[in-house]
Amino acid sequence: MKPSKLALPALFALAVFMVALPFGLKLHQQDFMISLLVWILVVSSYRLMALTGEYSLVHVVLMGAGAYGSALLAKLAGFSVWLAMPCGALVAAGLAAALSFPLFRMSGFYFLIGSFAAGEAIRLSWTYFTVPFGGPKGIKLIPSPELTLPGVGPIAFYEPIPYYYLTLIIVSISLYILYRLENSRIGLTMNAIHWRAPLAESVGVDTWRYRALAFVIASFFAGLAGALFCHYYGTANPSQFDVAAMVYVLIWVIVGGVSRFSGPIVGVVVLSVLNELFREAEQWRPLIYGCILIAAMFYLPDGLIGLPGRIRGWLDARRGAGAMVPGDGSEKPADFASSKQR
Amino acid sequence: MALLEVRNVTKQFGGLLALNEVSFAVEAGEIRGLIGPNGAGKSTMFKTIAGFYTPTRGDILYEGASIAGSKAYANAARGVVRTFQETTLFQEMSVFENVLVGCHLRARSGVFSALLGLDRDKRLEAESRTEEVLEFMGLGARRQQLAKELPLGSQRALAIAVALAATPKLLLMDEPFAGMNPEETQHMMELTRKVRSSGVTIILVEHDMRAVMGLCEYITVLNFGSVLAQGTPAEVRNNDRVIEAYLGGA
Numbered sequence: 372m373k374p375s376k377l378a379l380p381a382l383f384a385l386a387v388f389m390v391a392l393p394f395g396l397k398l399h400q401q402d403f404m405i406s407l408l409v410w411i412l413v414v415s416s417y418r419l420m421a422l423t424g425e426y427s428l429v430h431v432v433l434m435g436a437g438a439y440g441s442a443l444l445a446k447l448a449g450f451s452v453w454l455a456m457p458c459g460a461l462v463a464a465g466l467a468a469a470l471s472f473p474l475f476r477m478s479g480f481y482f483l484i485g486s487f488a489a490g491e492a493i494r495l496s497w498t499y500f501t502v503p504f505g506g507p508k509g510i511k512l513i514p515s516p517e518l519t520l521p522g523v524g525p526i527a528f529y530e531p532i533p534y535y536y537l538t539l540i541i542v543s544i545s546l547y548i549l550y551r552l553e554n555s556r557i558g559l560t561m562n563a564i565h566w567r568a569p570l571a572e573s574v575g576v577d578t579w580r581y582r583a584l585a586f587v588i589a590s591f592f593a594g595l596a597g598a599l600f601c602h603y604y605g606t607a608n609p610s611q612f613d614v615a616a617m618v619y620v621l622i623w624v625i626v627g628g629v630s631r632f633s634g635p636i637v638g639v640v641v642l643s644v645l646n647e648l649f650r651e652a653e654q655w656r657p658l659i660y661g662c663i664l665i666a667a668m669f670y671l672p673d674g675l676i677g678l679p680g681r682i683r684g685w686l687d688a689r690r691g692a693g694a695m696v697p698g699d700g701s702e703k704p705a706d707f708a709s710s711k712q713r
Numbered sequence: 714m715a716l717l718e719v720r721n722v723t724k725q726f727g728g729l730l731a732l733n734e735v736s737f738a739v740e741a742g743e744i745r746g747l748i749g750p751n752g753a754g755k756s757t758m759f760k761t762i763a764g765f766y767t768p769t770r771g772d773i774l775y776e777g778a779s780i781a782g783s784k785a786y787a788n789a790a791r792g793v794v795r796t797f798q799e800t801t802l803f804q805e806m807s808v809f810e811n812v813l814v815g816c817h818l819r820a821r822s823g824v825f826s827a828l829l830g831l832d833r834d835k836r837l838e839a840e841s842r843t844e845e846v847l848e849f850m851g852l853g854a855r856r857q858q859l860a861k862e863l864p865l866g867s868q869r870a871l872a873i874a875v876a877l878a879a880t881p882k883l884l885l886m887d888e889p890f891a892g893m894n895p896e897e898t899q900h901m902m903e904l905t906r907k908v909r910s911s912g913v914t915i916i917l918v919e920h921d922m923r924a925v926m927g928l929c930e931y932i933t934v935l936n937f938g939s940v941l942a943q944g945t946p947a948e949v950r951n952n953d954r955v956i957e958a959y960l961g962g963a
Contacts, residue, residue, distance in 0.1 A: 548828060555827035556820055556836060563814040566803040573763065573797070574879040575789035575818040588824070 389539060393532050400647075401531035405603055407643050408538045409596045414623050414635035415549050416592035421629050422553065423585045424565035425482050428617050429470065430593050432490035435497070435612030437463040437594020438601035442513040443503055445602070452516035456598040463594025464587050466493070471583035490617070497609045509608025513601050534603050541599060545592050550632055552588065561585050626667045628674020637675045714777055716741040716914050717762070717883060722771035722781075724757050724938075731757040733938040734771070739883075744905065744915045746929035746946075748922075750958055753935040755918045756798075756887070762916070763795040763885050764788040775883070790818055792882035796875075796889065800868040804861040808852055808871055811860050812843040815878025842878060849911070850874040850904065866897040870904060883914045890921040898924055926950065934958070 393401050417430050441459025444450040450458065470489050477485050497504040504510070515528045516537070528534050552558055561581055563571045568578050601607040627638020645663065649656050671677055715738035724732040732754045739745045749755050760766045762773060767782035774780070780788055785795075803811050813820075820839035822832035847853045850870045855863060860871060869889050876884055889905070890898050902924055909915055919925045925932065926946040934942040934949060936958045942949055949955055 551828050552824070556822055556832060556839075557824065557827050559810065559814060560817060560821070562806070563803050566805060567801055569765070569785075570797060570801050570803065570875065571814065571817075572785045573789060573795050574815045574875060575786050575794075576814075577784075577786045584824070 390536075393535050398531065401535060403643075403647055405531060405535050405538050406600070407640065408535075408542045409600045410620075410623070410639050410643065411636050412542045412545055412596040412599075413593055414620055414627070414639045415546055415632070416589040416596070417620060417624055418629060418632065418635050419549055419553065419561075419592075420585050420589040421624065422558065422561045422565060423582050424568075425478065425582060425586075426621070427474075427486035427586070428483055428614070429486040429490035429493075430589070431612050431617040431620055432493050433463040433467055433590040434593040434597035434600075435607065435609070436466050436493065436590075437597030438607040438612070439497065439504060439510065439597075440594065441598035442510045442601050442607050445514050446510065446512075447503060452514055452602055453518075456516075456595065456602065459598040460591045460594035463597065464591035467587045467590035468583065471579075471586055475579050475582050475586075487614075491614075494609050494612060505608070507609060509606055509611075510601075511606050513605045513607065515602050515605070528602075538599050538603075541595065545595060546636075549592065553632055557581075557584070622664060626664060626671075626674060628671075628676040630673060631676050634674050634676040641675055715739060715774075716743075716776065717916075718774040719758075719762070720772045720774065722758070722761060722768045722773065724754075724761055724766060725769045731938055732761070732768070735935070735938070735940055737933045737940060737943060739914060739916060741882075741914050742909070742912075743931060744909050744917060744929050746925040746932040747916060747918045747935065748920075748925055748932060748949075749935035749941070752937075754938040755935055757938075758935065759795070759885055759887055759916075759918050763793065765795075789879050789881075792880070793885070794876045794879045794881035794883070795885040796872045796887055798887045798891065800865070800872065802860040802868060802871060802875070804859070806860060807856065808847070808858055808860060808863070809843060809856040811871055812846050812874050812878045813839060815846075815875040816842050818879055846874050846878050849877070849907070865892065866900060869893070869897075869901060873904065873908065877908065877913075881913055883916065884908065886915060886917045886919075888919055889917070890919055890924045893921075902928055 393404060396404065413430070413434055420427060420430065437459040439459075440462030441452075441455045444458050445452050445455040470486075474482060474485050474489065497509070498507050500506070515534070517525065518528070519525045526533050528537060553561075560571065560576055561584075564576065564578050564581055572578050597607075597612075600611075623639040623642055624635040625638070626642060627636065628634035642660070642663070646656065646660060649659055652659070667675065671681065673680075717739040719735055719737050722732055722735045723730070735754070735758060747755050747758060757766065761768050761781075764780065764783055764785035764787065772779050772781050775788075775791060775793060780791065780793065788794075803814060806814070816839035819842065820832075820835045822835055826832045844853075847856055850873060852867065852870060852874060855867060860868065863871060873884075873886070873889070886905070889901055893901060898921065905915065905917070905928055917925065917929060929946060932944065932946060932949045933940060934952075934955050941958055942952045942955050944952070
């Protein structure tokens, strides 16, 4: 995709907004923003996986693996949190690499079920082994990172605002890496596997390797998200990373739309913010959420990111029907030309 | 030495004997036809050479080395590339991107070099190779179109372009003429000859007898999983056993 002229100023405006944002928010809203950033990283990394055409149900568990790995390294092995977080991400990536061998012998529905089983096995082992995973209660009192700047003194990362900025920086860098990867040669090959794996194979693509590569990289960033999560909230337990959380990730990704990089991000932001807005109407939240979901499935098959194109399409159709021959405006959806440029 | 040698290849699917002791050899520079009635084992033979099936018994030698049972992507790296029946393309990608994927073998790069932009030379080389192949196949003007928007003839040409991007020495073509009108068939025949004269050996599995007879110097006829006859188009056409297999015993 070629960045348009507006992309840079828009990105800059977004950056300024994100930097200024926490000062206008209440404490619980600052908390919410941190977890939103973490989930943005989770859904974006999930998209890299989805690029090869496989949907897994183990992603959130691998996020948990990153959290457990980082927490244990910091608490038991005495690692600095700065080192423990990337190591936690590597734990998730390593687990994904090991899982690649059995899982990528399957594809489609079987892969989905296989990944679910693998995820539950990992999650149940956290519940079962009290040492070192802490059983059902998980790990508590996970330390937050420490940093002392010369002239400023120690930074209080247990406070929401400093941790928000830390998360913002790490998530932004991660998103940039994921975006570059998707638009590189490797992303093209992964996309090719999605469309026609046998054809890709016939011109020399080792499809197993590329599927595994997408899985490992996606899991690395999921693990990093998990590490960011646990060092702020101070706990990691098996129920945080259960199937319900995984289903939410799937919903965010699908409602947002998988056809573009921004899709899953739009999905998680819109749905989480709506969820947060209806906090007052606690009992009604599932109902409202459900209605939005059903509406999105019915009217926006391309996801929320397809919405501007659809609106343009409707407008064009109306204008066309008024002035020109009937049916002229419905010739092509307006987002068609912009959907794939190179 | 023959470029490809199929030696006593047998392929069994459970109780079904799809190929039974098939042997033939293809010389470099040939266009070889592989024909036979429905169910004769042509497609099985084709997929076995391409690395999509492993032979139950027997061996396949390419440039003197065994490639039996090796994976399709590994065969592609050696220079054995196949095309597909129907229009198997990356439908949602542009014509240019389709061929760019085909350049995988010369353009693949590691994660870090891709992220840091160190694969620039390879990328540019792949892009120039893509342009070259598109011009060669007469698709230059359509490079921005999506594959799914192309007419049938151009889709088939694109399928060959994707395969050519991988610089094959041996190109396996699976029914490239199916469903084409006479004009498209004519055009595809010219393209096939052009590919051959660029130094690519071709094995053609095809039902369209006119195309096969017009293109191939030598034809291998399969029936019930065995080689029924081999020879020039004229020899095959006048072979009684071939006539019987196609028209049924009288």
